[in-house]
Amino acid sequence: MREIKPEQLDDLARGAGILGTGGGGDPYVGKLLAQQAIRAHGPVTVVDIDEVPADAMVVAISGMGAPTVSLEKIPAGTEEVTALRALERALGRRATHLVPIEVGGLNSMVPFIAAAQTGLPVVDGDAMGRAFPEAQMVLPGLIGVTVAPMAVADDKGNTLVLDTVSNLWAERLARSACVEMGCSVSCADTVMRGDQLRDGLVPATLTLAEELGRAVREARAVHADPVAAAAGMLGGVRLLTGKVVDVERRTSGGFARGEARLAGTAGDTGRTLELSFQNEHLLARRDGTVIATTPDLICVLDTDTGDPVTTEGLRYGLRVTVLGVPCDPRWLTPGGLDLAGPRYFGYDTDHVPLPPH
Amino acid sequence: MREIKPEQLDDLARGAGILGTGGGGDPYVGKLLAQQAIRAHGPVTVVDIDEVPADAMVVAISGMGAPTVSLEKIPAGTEEVTALRALERALGRRATHLVPIEVGGLNSMVPFIAAAQTGLPVVDGDAMGRAFPEAQMVLPGLIGVTVAPMAVADDKGNTLVLDTVSNLWAERLARSACVEMGCSVSCADTVMRGDQLRDGLVPATLTLAEELGRAVREARAVHADPVAAAAGMLGGVRLLTGKVVDVERRTSGGFARGEARLAGTAGDTGRTLELSFQNEHLLARRDGTVIATTPDLICVLDTDTGDPVTTEGLRYGLRVTVLGVPCDPRWLTPGGLDLAGPRYFGYDTDHVPLPPH
Numbered sequence: 001m002r003e004i005k006p007e008q009l010d011d012l013a014r015g016a017g018i019l020g021t022g023g024g025g026d027p028y029v030g031k032l033l034a035q036q037a038i039r040a041h042g043p044v045t046v047v048d049i050d051e052v053p054a055d056a057m058v059v060a061i062s063g064m065g066a067p068t069v070s071l072e073k074i075p076a077g078t079e080e081v082t083a084l085r086a087l088e089r090a091l092g093r094r095a096t097h098l099v100p101i102e103v104g105g106l107n108s109m110v111p112f113i114a115a116a117q118t119g120l121p122v123v124d125g126d127a128m129g130r131a132f133p134e135a136q137m138v139l140p141g142l143i144g145v146t147v148a149p150m151a152v153a154d155d156k157g158n159t160l161v162l163d164t165v166s167n168l169w170a171e172r173l174a175r176s177a178c179v180e181m182g183c184s185v186s187c188a189d190t191v192m193r194g195d196q197l198r199d200g201l202v203p204a205t206l207t208l209a210e211e212l213g214r215a216v217r218e219a220r221a222v223h224a225d226p227v228a229a230a231a232g233m234l235g236g237v238r239l240l241t242g243k244v245v246d247v248e249r250r251t252s253g254g255f256a257r258g259e260a261r262l263a264g265t266a267g268d269t270g271r272t273l274e275l276s277f278q279n280e281h282l283l284a285r286r287d288g289t290v291i292a293t294t295p296d297l298i299c300v301l302d303t304d305t306g307d308p309v310t311t312e313g314l315r316y317g318l319r320v321t322v323l324g325v326p327c328d329p330r331w332l333t334p335g336g337l338d339l340a341g342p343r344y345f346g347y348d349t350d351h352v353p354l355p356p357h
Numbered sequence: 358m359r360e361i362k363p364e365q366l367d368d369l370a371r372g373a374g375i376l377g378t379g380g381g382g383d384p385y386v387g388k389l390l391a392q393q394a395i396r397a398h399g400p401v402t403v404v405d406i407d408e409v410p411a412d413a414m415v416v417a418i419s420g421m422g423a424p425t426v427s428l429e430k431i432p433a434g435t436e437e438v439t440a441l442r443a444l445e446r447a448l449g450r451r452a453t454h455l456v457p458i459e460v461g462g463l464n465s466m467v468p469f470i471a472a473a474q475t476g477l478p479v480v481d482g483d484a485m486g487r488a489f490p491e492a493q494m495v496l497p498g499l500i501g502v503t504v505a506p507m508a509v510a511d512d513k514g515n516t517l518v519l520d521t522v523s524n525l526w527a528e529r530l531a532r533s534a535c536v537e538m539g540c541s542v543s544c545a546d547t548v549m550r551g552d553q554l555r556d557g558l559v560p561a562t563l564t565l566a567e568e569l570g571r572a573v574r575e576a577r578a579v580h581a582d583p584v585a586a587a588a589g590m591l592g593g594v595r596l597l598t599g600k601v602v603d604v605e606r607r608t609s610g611g612f613a614r615g616e617a618r619l620a621g622t623a624g625d626t627g628r629t630l631e632l633s634f635q636n637e638h639l640l641a642r643r644d645g646t647v648i649a650t651t652p653d654l655i656c657v658l659d660t661d662t663g664d665p666v667t668t669e670g671l672r673y674g675l676r677v678t679v680l681g682v683p684c685d686p687r688w689l690t691p692g693g694l695d696l697a698g699p700r701y702f703g704y705d706t707d708h709v710p711l712p713p714h
Contacts, residue, residue, distance in 0.1 A: 086520065090447065157522040160530060163443065165514040172537055173517060180533040 001051055001121075003043040006035040009109065011213030012206065016108030017308030018216075018230055019209055021297045023280030024104005024131035025063055026310055033077050034109040037116035044112050045121040046206060047097070049197045052123060056194035057093055059084060060127060061111040062101040064135070064152070064174060065184035065254060076155040079186035080114035086159040087151035087188040099123040099197075101138065101190060103205045104131030104280075105310065110186065122206070127190060129202030129328040130297050133255055133279035135174055136167035137340045139330055140190055140200035150174060150189035154181035179254040202328050208233075216306035226306025227321045230299075236323035237357050239284055239292060240264050240273040241303055244318045249311075255279055260314045262322065273322055275300070276347070277311040283347050284322060290349050292324040293342040295331035299323045324354040358408055358478075360400040363392040366466065368570030369563065373465035374665030375573070375587055376566055378654045380637030381461005381488035382420055383667055390434050391466040394473035401469050402478040403563060404454070406554045409480055413551035414450055416441060417484060418468040419458040421492070421509070421531060422541035422611060433512040436543035437471035443516040444508035444545040456480040456554075458495060458547060460562045461488030461637075462667065467543065479563070484547060486559030486685040487654050490612055490636035492531055493524035494697045496687055497547055497557035507531060507546035511538035536611045559685050573663035583663025584678045587656075593680035594714050596641055596649060597621050597630040598660055601675040606668075612636050617671045619679070630679055632657070633704070634668040640704050641679060647706050649681040650699040652688035656680040681711040 004012070013027035020027075038044060052058065061080050088094050098111040098118075103126045115122045127138040135147050147170040150162045160177055164170040170189070178185045192200050212233055219229035231238060242264040249258030257278045264271035276283040281298035284291055292298050300309040303319045330336050332351065342349050361369070370384035377384075395401060409415065418437050445451050455468040455475075460483045472479045484495040492504050504527040507519045517534055521527045527546070535542045549557050569590055576586035588595060599621040606615030614635045621628035633640040638655035641648055649655050657666040660676045687693050689708065699706050 090518070156526070158526050158530060159520045160534075161447070161518045163516045169513070169515050173515060173534055176533045176537040177517075177530055180529055 001045060001047050004046055004112065005043050006038045008210060009035055009112065011217060012210040013105055013109060013213065014216060014307060015209035015212030016103045017105040017310065018212055018299050018301060019205065019297065020102065020104030020131040020308065021280045021299055022277055022309065022311040023133060024102050024108065025106020026312070027105025027109065027308065029074060030106035030109030033075060034112035034116070037077065037113045041116040044115040046124050047121045048124050049201060049203050052097055052194035052197055054193065054195035056096040058097040058099050058123060058192045058194060058197060059087060059095040059188050060101040060190040061098050061114045062107045062187050063110050063184065064178050064187050073182060073184050075184065075186070077113060079153040079155055080110055081117050082153035082159055083151040083186045083188040084114055084118070086153060086161055087149060090149050090151065090161045091191070095120060097121050097123050099201065100126040102126055102128045102131040103209050105308065107131065108206065108209060123197065123201070124206045125197065125201035125203045126205045127201055129205055131280050132340055135171040135189070138190060139202065139328070140192060140196065141167050141339060142330060142333070142335050143196065143199045145190060145192055145196060145200055147171070147189050149191070150187060152177055152185050152187050154185045175254045183254055220305060227301050227303060230301060230306055231323050234323070234325045236299065236325040237354050239286060239322040239324050240268050240271060241266055241321045242268055242273065244314055244316055244320060247314045247316065256312055258311070262320065275322070278345060279311060281311060282345055283342060284324070290352050291355055293347070293349060293352050294345065295327040295336060295340045295351070296354055297325035297327060299325055326354060358402060358404050361403050361469065362400050363395045365567060366391055366469065368574060369567040370462055370466060370570065371573060371664060372566030372569030373460045374462035374667065375569055375656050375658060376562065376654065377459065377461030377488040377665065378637045378656055379634055379666065379668040380490060381459050381465065382463020383669070384462025384466065384665065386431060387463035387466030390432060391469035391473070394434065394470045398473040401472040403481050404478045405481050406558060406560050409454055409551035409554055411550065411552035413453040415454040415456050415480060415549045415551060415554060416444060416452040416545050417458040417547040418455050418471045419464045419544050420467050420541065421535045421544050430539060430541050432541065432543070434470060436510040436512055437467055438474050439510035439516055440508040440543045440545040441471055441475070443510060443518055444506060447506050447508065447518045448548070452477060454478050454480050456558065457483040459483050459485040459488040460566050462665065464488065465563065465566060480554065480558070481563045482554065482558035482560045483562045484558055486562055488637050489697055492528040492546070495547060496559065496685070497549060497553070498524050498696060499687060499690070499692050500553065500556045502547060502549055502553060502557055504528070504546050506548070507544060509534055509542050509544050511542045532611045540611055577662060584658050584660060587658060587663055588680050591680070591682045593656065593682040594711050596679040596681050597625050597628060597643060598623055598678045599625055599630065601671055601673055601677060604671045604673065613669055615668070619677065632679070635702060636668060638668060639702050640699060641681070647709050648712055650704070650706060650709050651702065652684040652693060652697045652708070653711055654682035654684060656682055683711060
């Protein structure tokens with residue numbers, strides 16, 4: 001058990017942005033909202049999975065929508081607790097702990113907003129060990145935990161509570177409401193008991209994110225290589241260092257989708273890397289060959305600073321390094337690949353192991 | 358207080374189909390579902406507004422969607438009670454009475470399905486005195502009754518409960534869910550106390566629908582003019598007798614929209630009538646001039662049988678008579694016209710009084 005103070009969120013947001021593989025929302029907006037909430041209400045307690053009682057009621061708090069929208073349509077900062085309270089009313093029980101659904105930039109911060117406002121502790125872990133674009137892409141789904149009942153709240157004060165026959169239907173109905181509500185909403189869902197967390201969560205990812213963010217910051221401070229520091233901590237393999245030469249993006253179906261093309265520089269001169277994304281980076285082709293796929297993490301970092309580059313932050317001329325990082329092994333089981341493998345997203349390829357270091 | 362038996366629903370559905378101005382769903386499908394429910398569970402009690410206790414909890418039960426879809430995607434018959442129970446859970450109270458939201462064909466029948474299955478009585482009245490395409494177009498809205506909390510259920514077992522900042526938002530969010538759920542769902546909403554019914558409902562419209570349906574049937578039996586019988590009972594004015602020569606329809610945004618063109622026959626030879634509809638008939642132009650608009654009722658009847666012709670049933674060659682029928686006077690107040698006047702639907706005209714008899 002430890003307390004998180006506003007200034008720690010700088011490192012945590014940076015690290016979560018890297019683990020978020022380009023998605024999970026812009027860490028900057030989320031960080032400011034969480035820091036403001038902590039300054040207003042006091043520090044947030046983070047607890048390890050082992051510290052959560054077996055009968056605890058753990059609720060995942062997240063933002064849903066297109067990150068491109070959340071950049072301009074700043075959340076009100078009240079949606080998280082509105083969604084949480086609506087879910088609690090539907091269940092007739094109060095949450096005892098909150099947890100991030102994913103360690104994306106905005107979505108690693110969102111539980112801290114609700115935690116500061118309610119005084120509830122945040123569990124050190126998340127339901128993906130990365131970020132994914134759709135609500136049913138969570139490890140708890142592999143052990144029978146349902147996304148619904150799921151509460152969705154917007155900035156205007158509208159809420160809805162879903163009860164669905166499958167996690168895919170929870171995604172479909174929440175997504176269509178999200179689009180109607182303005183493409184940026186908050187969700188409370190995926191209710192777990194404390195004794196389900198070990199199987200349902202990737203443990204200690206908030207700690208990992210904070211340490212990762214610190215390692216990048218410290219490397220930068222001593223003019224060492226921040227990207228190498230990140231790769232070393234994550235066991236990541238460098239896929240390409242280069243610059244962005246083309247980005248094609250569209251906001252469709254409530255997602256930020258698109259492709260980006262990178263031209264190699266320095267040791268990679270002459271090589272190309274193509275990234276495909278749907279909120280998150282999902283596929284990387286090097287010189288025309290698939291070399292990394294979801295559910296492995298494809299992380300795009302600013303080559304100079306080591307800062308994460310979100311899919312909506314990709315732009316012509318940006319100097320980046322792309323890392324491939326192994327996902328939680330549960331994602332490589334048949335059930336995990338069904339949920340979040342490349343074929344689910346419509347890519348005509350199986351999962352491809354990352355190239356060797 | 359009286360009991361409704363399955364065979365009475367024939368007249369009721371026919372009359373409600375006429376009052377439904379082409380919308381509210383196909384009366385045939387609704388009638389079969391309600392008759393089956395009554396045969397399985399016993400007769401349904403219908404009570405007058407005056408018989409409802411002041412503290413009663415009255416819930417409107419309806420179908421939402423595009424009538425064109427409900428024709429082919431037959432409801433499961435369980436959605437109504439699923440929606441009702443979800444609403445009751447959200448409110449922590451049980452309904453004492455059900456009521457139709459509108460007297461459209463399917464939607465006058467839908468409360469009887471739920472009433473037969475639950476044993477609850479149905480209030481003789483409805484919230485429109487006709488049918489309208491959108492959820493916020495209800496007279497209770499003029500006295501401050503909100504559409505939400507609103508429960509929506511589909512045939513697959515998915516439910517959602519909305520709590521919204523306005524009736525328009527209830528419509529928007531329920532509609533987007535409806536589209537995602539397959540364009541045909543059931544709703545429980547617009548909760549009223551018994552002492553709100555006099556101002557919130559158009560009274561005795563179920564009785565009117567049944568008498569109207571009987572009058573048409575009896576006129577037909579003696580080879581009298583069934584359309585004249587309907588017009589006489591409703592104070593309606595004949596706008597044109599003719600045949601359908603063109604229909605253009607599209608299902609968009611969860612609605613059945615389109616236009617139909619009629620060429621006059623007999624005494625109307627040489628005249629034309631153009632109908633514009635969005636689930637319901639909303640505007641009639643005779644020889645290029647607007648002669649009837651929402652919120653007045655524009656009723657299309659089969660000239661020979663007096664049976665109602667739904668907007669989705671319009672087809673080339675059909676011989677029909679179009680009646681204009683005055684709406685409930687509350688619809689002609691500024692608030693009523695804001696909700697359901699021609700300008701709300703995008704027509705560049707004010708409400709036009711019906712032509713004299």
